[in-house]
Amino acid sequence: MTSEEFRRHGHHVVDWLADYFANVREFPVLPATTPGELTDRLPASAPEIPEPPERILADFEQLIFPACTLWNHPRFHGFFSVSASPPGVLAEMLVAGLNMNGMLWQSSPAATELEQVTLDWLRQWLGLEQNTWFGIIYDTASTGVMHAIIAARHHMHPEARDQGNPDGLVLYTSDQAHSSVEKGAIAAGIGQRNVRKIATDAGFSMKPEALRGAIAEDLAAGRRPFCVVATVGTTPTAAVDPIPAIVAIAREFGLWLHVDAAYGGLAAMVETHRHHFAGCSQADSIGVNPHKWLFTPVDLSILYTRHPATLRGAFSLVPDYLRTAGAPRAINLMDYGMQLGRRFRALKLWFVMRAYGRQGCESILRAQLEMTRDLAERIAVHPSFEVCAPVHLSLVCLRYRGSDEQNRELLQRLNQSGTAFLSPTTLNGRFVLRWAIGNFQTTQADIDMVWDALQRLAAGL
Numbered sequence: 234m235t236s237e238e239f240r241r242h243g244h245h246v247v248d249w250l251a252d253y254f255a256n257v258r259e260f261p262v263l264p265a266t267t268p269g270e271l272t273d274r275l276p277a278s279a280p281e282i283p284e285p286p287e288r289i290l291a292d293f294e295q296l297i298f299p300a301c302t303l304w305n306h307p308r309f310h311g312f313f314s315v316s317a318s319p320p321g322v323l324a325e326m327l328v329a330g331l332n333m334n335g336m337l338w339q340s341s342p343a344a345t346e347l348e349q350v351t352l353d354w355l356r357q358w359l360g361l362e363q364n365t366w367f368g369i370i371y372d373t374a375s376t377g378v379m380h381a382i383i384a385a386r387h388h389m390h391p392e393a394r395d396q397g398n399p400d401g402l403v404l405y406t407s408d409q410a411h412s413s414v415e416k417g418a419i420a421a422g423i424g425q426r427n428v429r430k431i432a433t434d435a436g437f438s439m440k441p442e443a444l445r446g447a448i449a450e451d452l453a454a455g456r457r458p459f460c461v462v463a464t465v466g467t468t469p470t471a472a473v474d475p476i477p478a479i480v481a482i483a484r485e486f487g488l489w490l491h492v493d494a495a496y497g498g499l500a501a502m503v504e505t506h507r508h509h510f511a512g513c514s515q516a517d518s519i520g521v522n523p524h525k526w527l528f529t530p531v532d533l534s535i536l537y538t539r540h541p542a543t544l545r546g547a548f549s550l551v552p553d554y555l556r557t558a559g560a561p562r563a564i565n566l567m568d569y570g571m572q573l574g575r576r577f578r579a580l581k582l583w584f585v586m587r588a589y590g591r592q593g594c595e596s597i598l599r600a601q602l603e604m605t606r607d608l609a610e611r612i613a614v615h616p617s618f619e620v621c622a623p624v625h626l627s628l629v630c631l632r633y634r635g636s637d638e639q640n641r642e643l644l645q646r647l648n649q650s651g652t653a654f655l656s657p658t659t660l661n662g663r664f665v666l667r668w669a670i671g672n673f674q675t676t677q678a679d680i681d682m683v684w685d686a687l688q689r690l691a692a693g694l
């Protein structure tokens with residue numbers, strides 16, 4: 234592809250994306266496709282000879298796009314509603330073109346330094362103290378929690394780096410924690426059987442006294458508690474664990490505390506919701522995902538820790554070919570994690586933070602939190618629906634006052650209509666619909682449209 238061809242096709246792609254952002258509501262959120270349909274329409278093997286970009290782009294529009302679930306749709310309310318804003322998308326294009334690998338400072342000074350600068354900016358937006366927190370970008374919160382667990386293990390038992398977990402290190406999290414905590418423990422060699430899932434209260438938050446009891450029991454049995462993972466904004470209900478009480482317990486027993494604030498942590502930017510983040514600054518590490526709730530394209534997840542030397546101690550292993558002359562300000566981010574090669578992810582966060590500014594980001598988050606609260610109030614007074622969990626952030630768990638089967642049917646009909654996409658969870662053994670709000674383009678009209686559709690579909694059950 235010549236430069237001129239690239240320019241021409243690049244303009245076409247940007248035009249397509251600009252139209253997509255402008256007209257996204259015209260498309261169904263969930264594609265009307267069946268399993269295997271796209272595969273059957275694609276050739277079984279790759280082309281032998283070059284194909285013209287026009288044809289590839291046309292196939293993208295005609296074959297691939299119709300099979301896409303539109304995560305960037307303002308009525309995508311499943312899982313956590315994420316969004317890639319145009320400034321973040323522009324940065325992604327530049328990152329792809331530069332194709333830098335930020336493993337060493339020398340291999341990409343800009344990637345290394347911009348990562349540190351941008352994460353320090355976000356630290357300030359979250360209200361975390363200066364000179365205390367070191368931030369690093371990984372792909373996902375799952376990777377982040379695995380790194381936190383391995384750092385915690387190294388902190389408490391450096392010998393585990395060589396020996397694994399022969400003597401029963403034990404990790405504590407709640408029964409509402411994301412599955413990535415357990416996966417992280419598996420990857421760290423802690424073993425699933427050494428993960429204690431602490432009971433939660435009626436609002437789905439971890440019970441501190443149950444945590445204390447479990448730790449005491451393990452200590453009495455000669456096992457070695459080493460880490461607690463608490464959550465601000467759990468996946469099923471966006472519940473918030475009582476961080477100050479958990480901090481106190483972690484301190485009392487000398488355990489590393491990681492806070493999974495992958496989704497909920499960003500609410501610390503909004504004055505009215507900052508209290509959910511209280512106590513987090515006392516944690517040893519915190520995970521926050523701008524790709525979940527800060528309009529940054531997937532993937533970009535941050536691990537902040539107050540113990541960068543421990544993280545480095547847990548992971549640093551430098552083969553000869555990667556040795557470089559040291560300089561005090563030249564950090565090599567490959568030393569702080571599993572991966573060697575690193576994408577230049579910081580650029581997209583830098584674009585987003587500059588393009589919206591703190592006030593712009595805060596006002597979008599605040600509007601979403603207000604829309605969520607209003608929605609929950611409307612659902613709560615509707616005779617045929619109920620709100621199934623306290624609403625702290627931008628997620629409502631709701632249920633039609635009927636059977637599980639009817640709720641399953643309702644969700645399926647809504648999703649298949651293309652109007653919106655919601656995802657389910659199970660609470661107290663019952664099938665519940667989760668309605669997450671987080672896309673930067675979602676308006677009150679979108680929420681009204683989905684609520685109307687739900688009521689209409691429920692009436693026809």
Ligand SMILES: Cc1ncc(COP(=O)(O)O)c(C=O)c1O
Pocket residue numbers: 312313372373374375376411413464466467468493495496522534
């Ligand atoms: C609270 C929480 N933590 C962690 C994760 C994992 O996120 P990721 O996809 O970035 O690994 C999720 C995913 O939804 C989540 O809700």
